[in-house]
Amino acid sequence: MQTLTVDLGVRSYPIFIGQGLLQQNLLLPYVKGRQVMVVSNETVAPLYLDTLLQQFPGKQVDSVILPDGEAYKDLQHVNLIFDALLEKRHNRTTTLVALGGGVVGDMTGFAAASYQRGVNFIQVPTTLLSQVDSSVGGKTGVNHPLGKNMIGAFHQPQAVLAATDVLGSLPERELSAGLAEVIKYGLIHDAKFLDWLESAMPALRARDPEALAYAIYRSCEIKAEIVAQDERESGIRALLNLGHTFGHAIETDQGYGNWLHGEAVGAGMLMAANLSAREGWIGEAELTRVERLLIAAGLPVAPPETMSCERFIELMAVDKKVIDGNLRLVLLQQLGQGVVTADFAANKLEQTLICGQSLGRIG
Amino acid sequence: MQTLTVDLGVRSYPIFIGQGLLQQNLLLPYVKGRQVMVVSNETVAPLYLDTLLQQFPGKQVDSVILPDGEAYKDLQHVNLIFDALLEKRHNRTTTLVALGGGVVGDMTGFAAASYQRGVNFIQVPTTLLSQVDSSVGGKTGVNHPLGKNMIGAFHQPQAVLAATDVLGSLPERELSAGLAEVIKYGLIHDAKFLDWLESAMPALRARDPEALAYAIYRSCEIKAEIVAQDERESGIRALLNLGHTFGHAIETDQGYGNWLHGEAVGAGMLMAANLSAREGWIGEAELTRVERLLIAAGLPVAPPETMSCERFIELMAVDKKVIDGNLRLVLLQQLGQGVVTADFAANKLEQTLICGQSLGRIG
Missing domain, CATH: 3.40.50.1970 (Rossmann fold)
Incomplete structure (x- = not known):
């Protein structure tokens, strides 16, 4: 223990x-x-x-x-x-x-x-x-x-x-949904953990007890470290919401429970990575790496086909991270380093929202 | 101001x-x-x-x-x-x-x-x-x-x-209900304020602005002082519940809104004073003084006739002040000094609960 x-x-x-x-x-x-x-x-x-x-x-x-x-x-x-x-x-x-x-x-x-x-x-x-x-x-x-x-x-x-x-x-789908949050900790805070996840993903999906215990321990450790710095979410804690603004919109649109929370966050993280790539903060190779890891974890890598750009904007506008009218998102400055920012181009966000099945590339 | x-x-x-x-x-x-x-x-x-x-x-x-x-x-x-x-x-x-x-x-x-x-x-x-x-x-x-x-x-x-x-x-009845809480501050914390209330009661009921302003200021001051010492109600703050355990039972029995909260607290405070007198902490003259002040404020001085002793006990048992099975009540050590205590005789509590219209005396 x-x-x-x-x-x-x-x-x-x-x-x-x-x-x-x-x-x-x-x-x-x-x-x-x-x-x-x-x-x-x-x-x-x-x-x-x-x-x-x-x-x-x-x-x-x-x-x-x-x-x-x-x-x-x-x-x-x-x-x-x-x-x-x-x-x-x-x-x-x-x-x-x-x-x-x-x-x-x-x-x-x-x-x-x-x-x-x-x-x-x-x-x-x-x-x-x-x-x-x-x-x-x-x-x-x-x-x-x-x-x-x-x-x-x-x-x-x-x-x-x-x-x-x-x-x-645990059903397979729920295991994958949990892995979405594990991957999140790597993406926002720890590139080495992300490396480890890429190699350990088969063991995790096979429910190897030691691999799972390490993934849980390191995830909780990262979260605990961030929460200890910011218990009431006035600053750095918002990093934990990587993929969540997009994901919440998906969940609301689809009706709670049809997409699992982790599945929506998985697709949402790839949307955040796509926007980060459009802003030039991460390269297309890194974007593809994120997509491959999500696929390896058994997660969706595109929002529902029926969701339009307008529908996303409508649902994201009531998000808690809307501070006085400015939409702030968690994006990736590099793999292993998240950032909370309103400093992105609205037209690039729109391009991300209409990507559909092609979130893994920006070309 | x-x-x-x-x-x-x-x-x-x-x-x-x-x-x-x-x-x-x-x-x-x-x-x-x-x-x-x-x-x-x-x-x-x-x-x-x-x-x-x-x-x-x-x-x-x-x-x-x-x-x-x-x-x-x-x-x-x-x-x-x-x-x-x-x-x-x-x-x-x-x-x-x-x-x-x-x-x-x-x-x-x-x-x-x-x-x-x-x-x-x-x-x-x-x-x-x-x-x-x-x-x-x-x-x-x-x-x-x-x-x-x-x-x-x-x-x-x-x-x-x-x-x-x-x-x-404000309707007359609601003014009286508010005066119940004002009287409470005198009873638990400030005998001099209680003296002032006895003389100022006619002016308060006539809504004299200066009398009301002073009553509000001193009440808030006493409450603020007590709350500042105990924001989360782990100790002294419970004094503010004088009359409330009895009063909540009355409100629950009668259905919320039929007795005003202040009216129930008014009758409840006299029940607390009655039990305090039975314990010998205050004298019968002081008990009568409390009853007269409540009457002067236009408040009821007896619980509903239909409420039995058993009904009170039943309803008081879910009160928040029940700490691991011991019923703690706010009682009066003297006029102007409340105390939170489980140190009273169960049979004296029962005597208080069956007093009906005679709460103003114990003989």
Whole structure:
């Protein structure tokens, strides 16, 4: 087992990474009160809920099962968590435990931030995407019909438990979606990690435990380093949104849940790389390298055919990164170095948006 | 005009108190971005919305009008604020402005805490209760069918504007409800202020501007002092809940909005005083003094006749102050000195709960 500490002063917390961690009673020290509410979904609960419920001897342990999918990540379904907490009379010393992917984590985190104006929570992410992304950094929230993640809070967990063996049951598509975020860390922050990913991609897709553990560790480490510098996302943290402005537009257009978040981010990262190449910051060879890595990870490399340039602009205009009317994007100054900037030509953005299947070249 | 600063380090903010403040362009310096969303309700908007909308020249100013009343203080109606923000494309530099009583303030504050994980907000309270209570301290939130204020956040405003002239249009019952909270500050913290209230009560009920301004200033000052010591309610701040555990039970039993919050707190404070007298901390003469002051303020001095002891216990058991099974109450060590304690006899609490119309004596 490896342990990584996210350094946020009094809000610091550990991430445990390794095999078989669900059975090791690691979480009990992070439960302060006498009540625990485990939140899971219909897919994950049958696999791991019983095991997790055993980990809190001496506590009042309750659970609530949500429907599975981004389509249910809304205020109405967060209210099911509040219902369960109040029906079981959980008080403000309770601890919520999120057992599931990013959707369960985001909803549980927001419920924890809001229940009685804030209670503790623990993350037990069961997808690669949530292990490397949504379990680190304290962002919680739900979607609104007019925009993704528009309602939420910053709320840090007490601990995160990333058990690599649970990835064995993950569908192929979700593994690829998680790899999109892993690739993102390489693209924005670490060219060497990107090199390693190119060689390790076959092992990762074959779910080699050691390769996965390293990918998770290094991804969390990069994210933790960035979050520690900028907990409330006023600056450098926005780098973590590489591909997300484009990706959110795709998800909104297609309806939440039809494209997986990681798939949309994968296509979005290639769009960001394409625009970066048009600005001359990276070369066409590097752009092609990004495309090949995404393909190797099993990710889409083009937005939906039905999405026009106008539709992208319309949806990107409500993005959180719109600062007083200026669209800011995360682009690549080089491979391994992201930059948040509004300094790109509008016509080059339009050229990127109409690329369709040809994002891997600019000629 | 008087200005009081609530001292919370980087989250410090001013409260402006006085006549005619709605017309004085005081708020513009507290709007950081270029967008303003004023949230009001059907009762207050026709009176003051147009005036307030004039106070933000050069900004994109939008508004959303909620139905009036505690019965609408829920997640569903907070969602109307999110709808308006997204429809008008407000970004994370927007400022929400709450124009109304405590319900509008609590809902707007929670919307501000949650919209895009937190945006700025300003309070313009239009009732005595919200001027002396909910506009100070950063508590925001909504009700759940199983408990009051169970969903919310701590979120401090950028500024509060308490215009005393708007109290001229306040219904008699709401003025009395506000006076309940004013009396509370005397009971928990300031015996001299309590003396002043006894002599000034006729002037306050006649809406004498100077008397009201002093009552608001001193109430906010006491609350600000207590909140500054304990922003997240881990200790002394709980004193501000004098009468609230009993009062919340009354409100929940009667259905939100049938008893005004201040009315329920008024009866609840007398219940707390009654229990304090049974414990021998205050004398019967002082208990009677509390009852007389509440009567002079036009407040109820008994819970609803239909509420049994068992019903109180049932509803008080989900209160936020239930710490791991021990019911803690705010009681009076003497007039002007509140105490948060679980150190009272259960049978004395039961005696208080069955007092009915006789809370003003213990013999």
